[in-house]
Amino acid sequence: GAVVSQHPSRVICKSGTSVKIECRSLDFQATTMFWYRQFPKQSLMLMATSNEGSKATYEQGVEKDKFLINHASLTLSTLTVTSAHPEDSSFYICSALDRGMNSPLHFGNGTRLTVT
Amino acid sequence: GENVEQHPSTLSVQEGDSAVIKCTYSDSASNYFPWYKQELGKGPQLIIDIRSNVGEKKDQRIAVTLNKTAKHFSLHITETQPEDSAVYFCAASIYNSGYALNFGKGTSLLVTP
Numbered sequence: 001g002a003v004v005s006q007h008p009s010r011v012i013c014k015s016g017t018s019v020k021i022e023c024r025s026l027d028f029q030a031t032t033m034f035w036y037r038q039f040p041k042q043s044l045m046l047m048a049t050s051n052e053g054s055k056a057t058y059e060q061g062v063e064k065d066k067f068l069i070n071h072a073s074l075t076l077s078t079l080t081v082t083s084a085h086p087e088d089s090s091f092y093i094c095s096a097l098d099r100g101m102n103s104p105l106h107f108g109n110g111t112r113l114t115v116t
Numbered sequence: 117g118e119n120v121e122q123h124p125s126t127l128s129v130q131e132g133d134s135a136v137i138k139c140t141y142s143d144s145a146s147n148y149f150p151w152y153k154q155e156l157g158k159g160p161q162l163i164i165d166i167r168s169n170v171g172e173k174k175d176q177r178i179a180v181t182l183n184k185t186a187k188h189f190s191l192h193i194t195e196t197q198p199e200d201s202a203v204y205f206c207a208a209s210i211y212n213s214g215y216a217l218n219f220g221k222g223t224s225l226l227v228t229p
Contacts, residue, residue, distance in 0.1 A: 004159075006159070034216045034217075042221070042222075043205065043219045043220065043221045043222050044160070044205070044217075044219045046216045046217075046218075049216055093159050093160070095216075095217075104150055104162050104165055105150070105162075105217060106162070107152070107159040107160045107161070107162075108159050109158050109159040110157070110158065110159045112157070
């Protein structure tokens with residue numbers, strides 16, 4: 001079945017540094033990838049939608065200059081948290097939509113970001 | 117935009133009993149309703165989904181029902197097992213449009229032996 005790989009699974013960084021998270025679709029081409037953030041015991045909140053080769057669309061309240069998204073190929077999207085602060089500590093999850101759009105949305109296993 | 121409400125937030129059942137989780141949605145244009153299971157520290161896994169042209173779908177111990185008129189859909193798990201313990205999320209979206217999923221707040225299901 002379709003697999004979405006997310007890396008790293010855990011990362012700890014110091015306040016003020018930047019962190020890059022990768023999301024790959026392993027056996028299908030993903031025209032669209034979504035980035036979600038999930039705080040403890042809460043639901044998944046959509047941060048942004050990225051389409052291959054174009055700029056990402058950010059949800060209201062999400063700073064595009066802080067959360068940089070790049071979707072340079074049909075199998076890879078990256079999220080870079082710039083100048084991370086402790087309040088950015090969260091579980092970040094990506095999902096990918098199959099190019100054929102005739103299959104469900106598949107999720108990666110998430111990245112636990114801790115900013116100290 | 118779409119608003120998905122999910123109840124209950126927590127549910128405890130004994131092994132072998134059934135569990136039912138209910139969701140309502142607000143946007144009548146939504147036509148795709150997946151259910152995800154999330155275990156601690158992992159991403160959500162799709163367990164079943166239903167499209168608006170179908171009223172019910174079943175896969176072994178799991179079933180989903182959809183009432184388009186009332187804008188609600190439910191997840192039914194029969195013969196629950198301890199490994200069913202997890203957080204379950206319902207979602208709604210407009211399929212084949214590239215729209216992202218709108219999730220409910222989740223239900224923490226605990227199945228006790």
